[in-house]
Amino acid sequence: MEKLITRKEAARILGISIATLDAARNNGLISYVQYVQNGCVYFTDMGLQEYIAKCTHRAKPMEKNATYRKTRNAGA
Template sequence: MEKLISRKEAAKILGISIATLDAARNSGMISYVQYVQNGCVYFTDACLQEYIAKCTHRAKPMEKSTTYRKPRSARE
């Protein structure tokens, strides 16, 4: 059986607050283990890795032109 991680430890590992972790849990972004209804909530390492993968986005390439104007050409 995998080691269970408490809410406080999971928030520290992810670098987020406990409130943010609870919001992610309530919205279904992160899976969790809860043995008894209204009981303690635990996370596994696989759950945390899955959450990191969901929240990681590819960087978008920087746009070359930020305006609609065309760059000036060299004088000929």
């Protein structure tokens, strides 16, 4: 059986607040374990890894000419 991680530990591992973690859980973004209704909530390492994968976005390439100005000619 996988080790269960408390809310406080999970928030620390992810680098987010407990409130943000609870919001992600309530929105269905992260899986959790709860043995009884209104009981303690736990997370698994696999669940945290899946959440990180969902929240990871690929970097977009930077545009070459971000401005409309033309560069000066050194010889002119």
